[in-house]
Each structure stands twice: as structure tokens, then as C-alpha cells.
Amino acid sequence: MxxxxxxxxxxxxxxxxxxxxxxxxxxxxxxxxxxxxxxxxxxxxxxxxxxxxxxxxxxxxxxxxxxxxxxxxxxxxxxxxxxxxxxxxxxxxxxxxxxxxxxxxxxCSLADSITPADVRLLRQRYPGVPVIAYVNTSADVKAEVDICCTSGNARKVVESFGASRVIMLPDEYLAKNVAAETNVEIIAWKGHCEVHERFTPADIAELREAYPDVVVLAHPECPPEVVAAADFSGSTAAMSDYVGAQRAGRIVLLTECSMSDNIAAQRPDLDFVRPCNLCPHxxxxxxxxxxxxxxxNEHVVEVDPAVADQARRAVERMLAL
CATH class of the missing domain: 3.40.50.10800 (NadA-like)
Incomplete structure (x- = not known):
């Protein structure tokens, strides 16, 4: 070596x-x-x-x-x-x-769950309502919305419009979890993350029975009842920061498997329990x-110039907040 x-x-x-x-x-x-x-x-x-x-x-x-x-x-x-x-x-x-x-x-199952035509139909059904797209969407979908968000800034983006209601797509669970933290009415789509939708409150109950001292962290793409049963919910960056502030203890991250591996490599003093789910993508x-x-030089990523400017604008609006 x-x-x-x-x-x-x-x-x-x-x-x-x-x-x-x-x-x-x-x-x-x-x-x-x-x-x-x-x-x-x-x-x-x-x-x-x-x-x-x-x-x-x-x-x-x-x-x-x-x-x-x-x-x-x-x-x-x-x-x-x-x-x-x-x-x-x-x-x-x-x-x-x-x-x-x-x-x-x-x-990505979330990106595959919605099309530009779906967004246009939502605008027809809810005229004048701001449309927010999770970054887990194609460039074609981003080009149809007002702004993008991530799980780390979703609430901030939702409240940035000063509107009484917004459309947030495509993750239904993220939308519901953000809605529980704000007074803004959120109209959700029916997309789900194939990794996070599989976690259940029963998983958490079993973990607590087996490890009474375990601290449970859940990604906000998990179902709302899972987030409610967890000790903390946040983006992968927020979970990483939370773990980084912990003293020695037992942690479980309800998210993709490699997340625990990557943090464990930096924090060998923590005991990671791992009922994780793999993302095949x-x-x-x-x-x-x-x-x-x-x-x-493969595979080169290109975005159709006809949609690139509008999609870029939605991402840049998010980054400017």
C-alpha cells in the first residue's frame, strides 16, 4: 500500500x-x-x-x-x-x-413522479398560487415552477412568499412535514422517496425497545408519523450537524445506509444502529x-436550452434566499 x-x-x-x-x-x-x-x-x-x-x-x-x-x-x-x-x-x-x-x-423516484404537464395542470387548478419544486425534480419540471427548495431550506422557501398557501411538489411527506411547522397551507403532490417511505413508527418502537437509550433521527422525506416518533428530523446536513454535536452515545439515522457509514468513519466514538434502506440509484x-x-468523458449532461434559463432561474432564486 x-x-x-x-x-x-x-x-x-x-x-x-x-x-x-x-x-x-x-x-x-x-x-x-x-x-x-x-x-x-x-x-x-x-x-x-x-x-x-x-x-x-x-x-x-x-x-x-x-x-x-x-x-x-x-x-x-x-x-x-x-x-x-x-x-x-x-x-x-x-x-x-x-x-x-x-x-x-x-x-430518483421523486423526480420520476411528476412531469411538466402535471405542473401546468396544477397551475390551472390553483391560479396565482406559488409553485415550489423540491430539487429532486428534472430540469423540465424546474422550468415550470417559481422556485426550488431542498429539505434543508423548505420551510424558509415556503414562508418567503408571504402567501397563505403554496403548492409544493413532488414529495408529499416533505410537504406535510413542513406544513406541520408553518401556518402556510401547502398543497402537496403524491410523490414519495422509495428509500424513506419504507420507514414506519413500528420500526422506531422496535428500536426503542431493543435500545432504550437510542436517539432517533429521521429525514423529512419520511412519513409524518415517523417524523413525529423521532427525536429529531432534518436534512442530511442537519442530521450530520446534530450527530457532530453529540457526545458518545447510540444513534440511528432513518435514511439511506451510506449516511451512517460516512458519519461513523468520522465519529468512531458513537454507536450507530443501522436499520437503514439502500437507494438503488x-x-x-x-x-x-x-x-x-x-x-x-462520459456521460456528458446536457439541458435543453429551451428550458435551461427558466430552470436555472428557479434554482438561483432558492440560492439567493
């Missing part, structure tokens, strides 16, 4: 066994070299696996953090280690740069296809 690889392994040794490290080492070294020669950076979502998140990513975070950081990138090439709507958002904010996604099939991104993306 050469010196640079050894230094990288120190970051993940608590979550990746030594016997598994050689499987990753060659690709990691190749990716580090390719980033230099390609003038490239890798943006990785919190749900990426530890060998990506801790060893090759230059910028990590939740959807809001990645959107903000995408505007500050100086490199000519951006590799988005995440799902397709995130890569589209990076392209919207960096129209002159090359944005790559390692696997075109890395989609996030897991389509691997070291091997990140390396291939940089070697072959």
Missing part, C-alpha cells in the same frame, strides 16, 4: 475492513491522477459510499450544499457522484463547464464508473 493510499485508508478504516481496501485502491489512485490531468472535481452526495465520499470526492454534502458549491467550482469538468437531477442542477449552474454523471440510469455510482467517466 503506497503512502497516499495509506493516508486515504486512515479516513475509512473504521468502516472498510483492511481485506476490502485493495479492491478500491487501484481505482482511487487512477481517479486522483485523472482529476489532475482533466482539471476535474468530484461532487458527492451524502449517500455515496465511504470509498467515494471520503477518498475521491472534493466537495460533499446534501443537495443544498452541492447546489451552492457548484456555483463556486473553478475546474472545467465536474463529475457528479449522485443522481441525475443533481447532475442537471450542476449543469444549470455551470452551463459552460462539462458535467459528467457516471451512470445515466441513476434516477445512488448505489449505481461506483469508483469504477467514476474512473471510466473521467477516462472516456
Amino acid at each position: 503506497n503512502e497516499s493510499a495509506a493516508a486515504l485508508y486512515d479516513r475509512v478504516r473504521t468502516v472498510i475492513p483492511p481485506a476490502e481496501w485493495p479492491v478500491f485502491e487501484t481505482d482511487i489512485e487512477a481517479i486522483l491522477a485523472l482529476k489532475r490531468t482533466r482539471n476535474a472535481v468530484i461532487l458527492a452526495h451524502n449517500y455515496q459510499t465511504p470509498e467515494i465520499f471520503h477518498c475521491v470526492a472534493d466537495i460533499v454534502g446534501d443537495s443544498l450544499a452541492l447546489a451552492r458549491e457548484a456555483t463556486r467550482v473553478e475546474a472545467q469538468t465536474i463529475v457528479l457522484a449522485g443522481v441525475r437531477f443533481m447532475a442537471e442542477t450542476a449543469k444549470l449552474l455551470n452551463p459552460q463547464k462539462t458535467v459528467l454523471i457516471p451512470d445515466l440510469a441513476a434516477g 445512488m448505489k449505481r455510482i461506483t469508483l469504477r464508473n467514476i474512473r471510466r467517466a473521467l477516462e472516456r
Whole structure:
């Protein structure tokens, strides 16, 4: 194991066994070299696996953090280690740069749950009502709305209009959870995250019975009854901050599995209980296809110019708040 690889392994040794490290080492070294020669950076979502998140990513975070950081990138090439709507958002904010996604099939159940035509029908049904799109939507949908939001700033965006009611799409559970925190009436869509919708209050009850001292953190894409039964609810960034402020203890994160792994790598003093759910789309991104993306310049993300300006405006309005 050469010196640079050894230094990288120190970051993940608590979550990746030594016997598994050689499987990753060659690709990691190749990716580090390719980033230099390609003038490239890798943006990785919190749900990426530890060998990506801790060893090759230059910028990590939740959807809001990645959107903000995408505007500050100086490199000519951006590799988005995440799902397709995130890569589209990076392209919207960096129209002159090359944005790559390692696997075109890395989609999202929320983004797939709504179309531009659906948004236009909602506007007809509720004329004059502001329309907010979760970032977990396609660029085509973003182009039809007034502003975007993430789970980290949803309430702030909802209240920014000063309106008595708004439309918030496509995540029904996020909309309901935000509605419980504000006096604004929120008209919701019926989209659900296939990772978070599977958590139940019964899961939390079983956890508390098995681990009476456990602290339960739930993502706001979980059903409202799950959020109500948890000790804390917030975006992946908020959950990470919450855990970072904790002393030694037992934690469970009701979200995608790699989130716990990535925090555990930094906080070996905490005991993470892991009844997590895998996101099949996030897991389509691997070291091997990140390396291939940089070697072959694939897959280049493009946004139809006919929708790009409007979609960009919705994202930039969010970032300006």
C-alpha cells in the first residue's frame, strides 16, 4: 500500500475492513491522477459510499450544499457522484463547464413522479398560487415552477412568499412535514422517496425497545408519523450537524445506509444502529464508473436550452434566499 493510499485508508478504516481496501485502491489512485490531468472535481452526495465520499470526492454534502458549491467550482469538468437531477442542477449552474454523471440510469423516484404537464395542470387548478419544486425534480419540471427548495431550506422557501398557501411538489411527506411547522397551507403532490417511505413508527418502537437509550433521527422525506416518533428530523446536513454535536452515545439515522457509514468513519466514538434502506440509484455510482467517466468523458449532461434559463432561474432564486 503506497503512502497516499495509506493516508486515504486512515479516513475509512473504521468502516472498510483492511481485506476490502485493495479492491478500491487501484481505482482511487487512477481517479486522483485523472482529476489532475482533466482539471476535474468530484461532487458527492451524502449517500455515496465511504470509498467515494471520503477518498475521491472534493466537495460533499446534501443537495443544498452541492447546489451552492457548484456555483463556486473553478475546474472545467465536474463529475457528479449522485443522481441525475443533481447532475442537471450542476449543469444549470455551470452551463459552460462539462458535467459528467457516471451512470445515466441513476434516477430518483421523486423526480420520476411528476412531469411538466402535471405542473401546468396544477397551475390551472390553483391560479396565482406559488409553485415550489423540491430539487429532486428534472430540469423540465424546474422550468415550470417559481422556485426550488431542498429539505434543508423548505420551510424558509415556503414562508418567503408571504402567501397563505403554496403548492409544493413532488414529495408529499416533505410537504406535510413542513406544513406541520408553518401556518402556510401547502398543497402537496403524491410523490414519495422509495428509500424513506419504507420507514414506519413500528420500526422506531422496535428500536426503542431493543435500545432504550437510542436517539432517533429521521429525514423529512419520511412519513409524518415517523417524523413525529423521532427525536429529531432534518436534512442530511442537519442530521450530520446534530450527530457532530453529540457526545458518545447510540444513534440511528432513518435514511439511506451510506449516511451512517460516512458519519461513523468520522465519529468512531458513537454507536450507530443501522436499520437503514439502500437507494438503488445512488448505489449505481461506483469508483469504477467514476474512473471510466473521467477516462472516456462520459456521460456528458446536457439541458435543453429551451428550458435551461427558466430552470436555472428557479434554482438561483432558492440560492439567493
